[in-house]
Amino acid sequence: MENSIFLGGGGVDYAEKQGLTLKYANRHGLIAGATGTGKTVTLQILAEGFSSAGVPVFLSDVKGDLSGLAAAGSEGFKLHEAFMKRADQIGFDDYRYEAFPVTFWDLFGEQGHPVRATVAEMGPLLLSRLMQLSEAQEGVMNIAFRVADEQGLPLLDLKDLQSLLVWVGENSGDLSLRYGNVSAQSVGAIQRSLLVLENQGGTQFFAEPALDLDDLMSVAPDGRGQINVLAADKLMGAPRLYATFLLWLLSELFETLPEVGDPDKPKLVFFFDEAHLLFEDAPKALVDKVEQVARLIRSKGVGVYFITQNPDDVPEDILGQLGNRVQHALRAFTARDRKALERAAETYRPNNRFDTVDAIRDVGVGEAVTSMLEDKGVPGIVERTLIRPPSSKLGPIDDATRKHVLATSPVAGKYETPLDRKSAFEMLQDRAEKAAKEAEDAEARAEEQSAAEREFNAGRRYSGSRVERSSSRSRKKTESFGGAVLDVVVKELKGTTGRRIVRGILGGLFKGR
Numbered sequence: 001m002e003n004s005i006f007l008g009g010g011g012v013d014y015a016e017k018q019g020l021t022l023k024y025a026n027r028h029g030l031i032a033g034a035t036g037t038g039k040t041v042t043l044q045i046l047a048e049g050f051s052s053a054g055v056p057v058f059l060s061d062v063k064g065d066l067s068g069l070a071a072a073g074s075e076g077f078k079l080h081e082a083f084m085k086r087a088d089q090i091g092f093d094d095y096r097y098e099a100f101p102v103t104f105w106d107l108f109g110e111q112g113h114p115v116r117a118t119v120a121e122m123g124p125l126l127l128s129r130l131m132q133l134s135e136a137q138e139g140v141m142n143i144a145f146r147v148a149d150e151q152g153l154p155l156l157d158l159k160d161l162q163s164l165l166v167w168v169g170e171n172s173g174d175l176s177l178r179y180g181n182v183s184a185q186s187v188g189a190i191q192r193s194l195l196v197l198e199n200q201g202g203t204q205f206f207a208e209p210a211l212d213l214d215d216l217m218s219v220a221p222d223g224r225g226q227i228n229v230l231a232a233d234k235l236m237g238a239p240r241l242y243a244t245f246l247l248w249l250l251s252e253l254f255e256t257l258p259e260v261g262d263p264d265k266p267k268l269v270f271f272f273d274e275a276h277l278l279f280e281d282a283p284k285a286l287v288d289k290v291e292q293v294a295r296l297i298r299s300k301g302v303g304v305y306f307i308t309q310n311p312d313d314v315p316e317d318i319l320g321q322l323g324n325r326v327q328h329a330l331r332a333f334t335a336r337d338r339k340a341l342e343r344a345a346e347t348y349r350p351n352n353r354f355d356t357v358d359a360i361r362d363v364g365v366g367e368a369v370t371s372m373l374e375d376k377g378v379p380g381i382v383e384r385t386l387i388r389p390p391s392s393k394l395g396p397i398d399d400a401t402r403k404h405v406l407a408t409s410p411v412a413g414k415y416e417t418p419l420d421r422k423s424a425f426e427m428l429q430d431r432a433e434k435a436a437k438e439a440e441d442a443e444a445r446a447e448e449q450s451a452a453e454r455e456f457n458a459g460r461r462y463s464g465s466r467v468e469r470s471s472s473r474s475r476k477k478t479e480s481f482g483g484a485v486l487d488v489v490v491k492e493l494k495g496t497t498g499r500r501i502v503r504g505i506l507g508g509l510f511k512g513r
Contacts, residue, residue, distance in 0.1 A: 003264070005049030007042075007326070007370060009090025010383035017091055018385045020046070020324055022053055022265040024373035026303040028294060028321050032311050032344070033328025038366045039307055040065055042326050043271055044390045046305070047227050050269050051100050056217045056225040059271035060232040060246065067104070068393035069227050070405050073097035083389035086366075090386055098391045101220035102227045103409050104402065107205050107245065111231035111402065114415045115245075116207045119155040120148070122248055129286050130244040131193035140186045143179045144168050153424035157206045158198055160424035165191055167428055200238045205245070208419040213256055215411050217268050226410070236274070243277040247290065250304065254293045257300040267301035275306035276313035287315055294321045311344050319347075323379060326387075327369040330360050348382035359384050 004019035020029075031046075033039050044066060047057045061067060074080070074097065087095040104112030119127070124145045128138040144164050148155050155161055165187050168175060172182040194202075218226045235242045250270060260267065272278065279287060294304055306314055306322065310330065314322070325348070332338040345356040348371050359369050363384060370385040397405075406412065 005046065005053065006092065006388060007045070007049075007372075008368075008385045008387040009092075010370070010385040014090050014384075014386040016383075018370055018372070018383060020049070020372050021374070022055075023262070024323065024377055025050070025055075025269065026263070026266040026298050026301055027323040027373055027377060028298065028303055029305040029324035029326070030311060030314070030319070030322040031305060031307045031326045031328075032309065032330075033368070034309055034331050036365065037328035037363075038368070038387060039328055041366065041390060041394070042328070042368065042387055043273070043305075043307060044069060044392065044394075045388055046269075047271070048100060048391055050266075051225045051227050053265055054219060054223050054225050055266050055269055056219065056228070057269050057271070058216055058228040058230070058249070060230045060235075060242075060273045062232045062236055062273050064231075064233050064396045065394075066229055067102075067231075067397045067402065068390075068395050069100050069229065070102035070104075071393040071397050071401055072099040073391060073393050077394065079389075079394065086386065086389050090388060092388050095389065096391060100227050100392055101222075101224055102229055102405055103215075103411065104229050104231060104406060106231040107235055107241070108201055109204060109416075110234070112229070112406065113409065113411055114204065114418075115230070116205060116210050116415065116418070117245075117248060118208065118210050119157065119161050119206050120145075121210060121252065122206070122244075125285070125289070126244050126248055126251075129283070130240055131190070131197060132240070133190065133193065134186075136181075136183070137186045137189050137193075139180065140165075140168070140182055141190060143175060143182060146179065147175070148424060153427055154422075156208055156421070156423040157425075158194060158202055162191060162194055163425045163428050165194075197241075200241060202241070205241070208421065209415055211249075211415075213252060215414075218410060232273070239274075239277045242274075246272055247278060247286075250293055250297070251289070253302055254297045254300065257297075257302065259299050260301040261299060263301050266303045269303045269305065271305045271307060273307040275308040276310075279313065279315060287318075291315070291317050291321070294318055310340055311347070312340050323373045323377065325371050326385075327360055328367075329363045329365075332361055349379055351382045354384065356382055 003023065004021045005025070007018045007020060008014070010016045010018045031039050031042050040063065043059065047059060047066075047069060050057050059066060073083070077083075084095075086092075105115045106112035107115050122130075124138065124141045128141050133141060144161070145155070147153070147168065148164055153160070153164060155164065168182060169184055169187040172184065172187075175182045216226075216228050220226055232242060235245075250272075253268065253270070257267070278290065297304065305324075306318075308314060311319060311327075327344060327348075330337070330341045330344060332341045341360055342357055345360055348356050348369070350356060356369065359382070363369060366387050368385055368387055369382055371382045372380050374380045
C-alpha cells in the first residue's frame with residue numbers, strides 16, 4: 001500500500017488490501033450511507049491516513065465524536081478485542097493506537113480557536129445566500145459593496161455593513177440614477193436579516209483577526225499533517241451559517257492557492273460533513289459556483305470529500321466530479337429508497353462476484369462498497385470492503401484533554417483577542433460628525449453677526465441686471481397693451497359687426513365690376 005491510504009480489506013474473506021492512492025486523492029470523493037452505518041469512522045480513518053502521509057486536513061465535527069483524533073485509542077476500550085480481530089482479518093499488520101496532531105476551531109470561540117472572516121471576504125453573493133435575500137435585495141447588497149469599493153470604506157464586521165446600508169438608504173436618490181433602483185423597503189429587509197444573523201452569532205464570526213489559510217495547511221514537527229477540527233455541534237443550530245462558512249472557506253482556498261497541476265499528494269483535504277445542507281434551497285448561481293470550485297480546485301492540490309446520507313443529496317454535475325467513493329449501507333424501505341439505491345449502484349464499475357445493488361443494501365456496520373481511482377484516473381471495480389479500525393480514540397475527548405490541546409496548539413493566542421480597527425462604521429461616523437460640525441459652525445457665525453450686518457446681508461442691493469429686468473418688464477407691459485388692442489380688433493372682426501363690414505367691402509368691390 002505504498003503511496004496510498006489503507007482503507008480496509010476486500011475480496012474473498014476480506015484479505016485483499018484496499019486503499020486510496022494519494023496521487024488521485026485530490027480528485028475528490030464521497031462518503032455516503034444511512035445513519036449509524038459507519039460514515040464517521042470512515043471519515044476518521046481517512047483523516048488519520050492523510051495526516052500520516054503529511055497531508056493537512058480540515059473537517060467539521062458535527063456530533064463531537066471526531067475530537068477523539070487528538071487522543072490515542074486504549075486497550076481498555078470495550079471494542080479493543082474486536083478492533084484487534086478485524087486488523088488481523090484484513091492484514092493490518094502495523095496497527096497500533098496513536099494520537100494525531102489536532103487543532104480545534106470554533107466559530108463561537110467556545111470549543112476551539114475563534115474562526116473569523118471579514119464581511120468583504122465573504123462577499124455579496126454568499127451573504128445574500130446566508131440571509132436568504134430576494135433578487136432585488138441582493139441587487140441592493142451588490143450596490144452597497146460597489147459603493148464601499150469606490151469610496152474606500154473597508155467592510156470588516158456587521159456594524160460596518162449596517163452603517164453603510166443606512167448611508168445607501170439616505171442617498172438612494174443619487175445611487176438609483178447610477179446603479180438602479182434602491183428602495184427603502186429593500187434596505188430595511190436586509191437590515192432585518194442582518195439583525196437575525198447577529199443574533200445567531202454573526203458578530204463573533206464577522207470580525208478580525210481573520211483566519212489565515214496558512215494555519216490550516218501546516219505540518220506538525222514530526223512531518224504529519226495537521227488535522228483541523230471545526231466544532232460544529234452548536235453550529236448545526238444555524239445550518240445556513242454552517243454551509244455558508246464552509247463554502248466561503250472552499251472559495252478562499254480556490255482563489256488564494258496557486259496552480260500545482262497533479263501533485264504526488266494533496267496540499268490539503270477538505271471534508272464537508274452533512275453536505276445536503278449546502279444544496280438545500282440553493283439558487284442555481286450558488287450550485288454553479290460550487291461545481292466550478294469542485295472542478296477547478298483539484299489543480300490547486302485540494303481534495304474535497306462530501307459526507308452525506310444519500311448520493312442524491314449532491315447535484316448530479318457535482319457528483320460526477322467525485323472519483324473516490326465509499327458507500328455504506330442504504331436502506332430500501334420505500335419505493336423512493338429503492339430507486340435511490342439503484343441509481344447509486346449504477347455509478348460503480350460492476351464486480352462479477354456480487355450484485356452491486358444487493359451489496360449496498362446488505363453491507364453491515366463498519367463495512368462499505370468502495371471504488372477508488374486507479375492508474376490514469378480510471379474508476380476501480382467496486383469492492384465490498386471491511387473498513388479498518390481507527391488508531392485514535394473512538395468517541396469524544398474530555399474537557400481537560402481539549403484544554404490541553406488548545407493550550408499547546410501552534411496558533412494558541414493568535415486569534416483569541418478580537419481587533420476593531422478603523423473601517424466603514426467609523427469613517428461614516430466621522431463624515432456625519434464633520435457635516436454636523438460644519439452646520440453648527442455656520443449657525444454660530446450667523447448668530448455672532450450684528451443686527452446691522454444681518455440687515456445688510458439680507459437687504460437688496462443695486463445691480464445692472466435688476467434694471468435690465470425692470471426695463472424689460474416695462475417694455476413687456478407696453479407690448480402687452482398694444483397686443484390687447486389688436487386682440488380686441490381681431491375679435492370684433494370675427495364677430496357680427498366684422499362680418500357686416502367684410503360683406504359691405506366685398507359687395508362694393510363686386511358692384512364695381
